[in-house]
Amino acid sequence: MEIRIEKNPNPAQKPTDESKLGFGRVFTDHMFVMDWYKGKGWEDARIIPFGNLSVHPASTVFHYAVEIFEGLKAYRAADGSIRLFRPIENARRLNNSAIRMAMPTIPEEDIVQAIETLVTIDKDWVPHEDGTSLYIRPFMMGDDEHLGVHGISHARFMIILSPSGAYYPEGMAPVKIMIEDEDVRAVRGGTGFTKCGGNYAASLRAGDRAEEKGFTQVLWLDGVERKYIEEVGAMNIMFKINGKVVTPELNGSILPGITRKSILELLRKNGIEAEERKISIDEVMECAENGSLEEVWGCGTAAVVSPVGWLAFEDKMFCINNGEIGELTQKLYDELTAIQWGKKEDPFGWTYTLVEG
Numbered sequence: 001m002e003i004r005i006e007k008n009p010n011p012a013q014k015p016t017d018e019s020k021l022g023f024g025r026v027f028t029d030h031m032f033v034m035d036w037y038k039g040k041g042w043e044d045a046r047i048i049p050f051g052n053l054s055v056h057p058a059s060t061v062f063h064y065a066v067e068i069f070e071g072l073k074a075y076r077a078a079d080g081s082i083r084l085f086r087p088i089e090n091a092r093r094l095n096n097s098a099i100r101m102a103m104p105t106i107p108e109e110d111i112v113q114a115i116e117t118l119v120t121i122d123k124d125w126v127p128h129e130d131g132t133s134l135y136i137r138p139f140m141m142g143d144d145e146h147l148g149v150h151g152i153s154h155a156r157f158m159i160i161l162s163p164s165g166a167y168y169p170e171g172m173a174p175v176k177i178m179i180e181d182e183d184v185r186a187v188r189g190g191t192g193f194t195k196c197g198g199n200y201a202a203s204l205r206a207g208d209r210a211e212e213k214g215f216t217q218v219l220w221l222d223g224v225e226r227k228y229i230e231e232v233g234a235m236n237i238m239f240k241i242n243g244k245v246v247t248p249e250l251n252g253s254i255l256p257g258i259t260r261k262s263i264l265e266l267l268r269k270n271g272i273e274a275e276e277r278k279i280s281i282d283e284v285m286e287c288a289e290n291g292s293l294e295e296v297w298g299c300g301t302a303a304v305v306s307p308v309g310w311l312a313f314e315d316k317m318f319c320i321n322n323g324e325i326g327e328l329t330q331k332l333y334d335e336l337t338a339i340q341w342g343k344k345e346d347p348f349g350w351t352y353t354l355v356e357g
């Protein structure tokens with residue numbers, strides 16, 4: 001793919017205090033844009049100065065939520081080099097989301113090339129401090145300029161970059177999770193397995209209500225029987241029960257996380273049994289009560305691993321591992337982050353150096 005490059009003539013001042021970056025608030029000097037027209041395909045791949053878009057008020061994305069996205073990170077190793085972690089997996093998932101949403105797909109290698117080229121141009125924006133990273137946000141939207149309801153004939157694919165602070169600036173700490181018993185996030189046959197903005201829109205109310213009650217996030221139950229565990233806000237969930245790891249199977253309504261997949265591969269390589277299956281809320285409560293529920297953690301690109309210390313369901317509150325970080329939870333976090341930041345050899349071939357130090 002040929003990418004036209006228009007350098008930003010007015011580069012911004014890079015943040016000097018990386019401890020104040022937060023998440024997704026600061027953006028780099030450039031962005032990637034490419035357009036698709038029905039009958040013509042993708043055209044005009046370009047990297048241009050970061051800035052506002054001009055979008056027609058009738059654009060499909062505003063009215064019918066035709067939007068999908070991805071999230072991954074570029075990591076700076078101690079020697080200054082910049083590394084990527086399994087970007088091909090994000091490219092593949094973007095296309096799976098696109099197919100479900102009647103949006104056009106993009107050759108995987110073009111998506112990865114666009115990410116690599118943009119990150120290389122804005123390489124000086126990849127932060128240096130421990131735990132910081134450059135968050136990469138590819139997204140696609142329908143942009144037909146009329147209100148008729150049907151498959152789109154114009155799409156825009158874009159990538160923006162945001163230097164982000166460490167997820168755990170004060171160290172990893174177990175969180176309180178509320179199991180949602182009213183709202184549901186997704187159903188099989190719907191869009192649960194896609195990374196689409198609409199899934200998030202429908203989840204915000206429950207998230208806010210949980211926060212008001214002092215919880216960090218909600219854990220969703222399946223949308224049909226409200227009986228089986230699905231996932232947490234933007235993370236998949238895993239349980240350690242009697243020495244074995246159990247996580248909900250990919251059933252069409254949960255997001256197939258790349259962190260989830262990587263942890264399962266890591267566990268199996270280390271000889272730890274990991275099951276992907278249905279797990280009911282009754283089973284979780286029973287195991288919590290009889291002491292066989294040893295650890296619970298969420299996993300996703302942002303946090304990598306997030307220990308769960310408390311689970312609330314209806315009027316019950318379960319404390320897991322005395323509200324402390326579990327041994328396996330900590331080990332998985334240490335192993336995965338060591339691979340991502342290049343502190344340890346990567347036996348899986350998940351990472352590669354994009355820019356030498």
Ligand SMILES: *Cc1c(COP(=O)(O)O)cnc(C)c1O
Pocket residue numbers: 071195231232233234235236255256257258259260299300301302
């Ligand atoms: C992105 C996301 C995840 C985690 O996926 P990763 O690829 O591990 O970052 C889990 N659940 C939802 C709903 C998500 O959007």
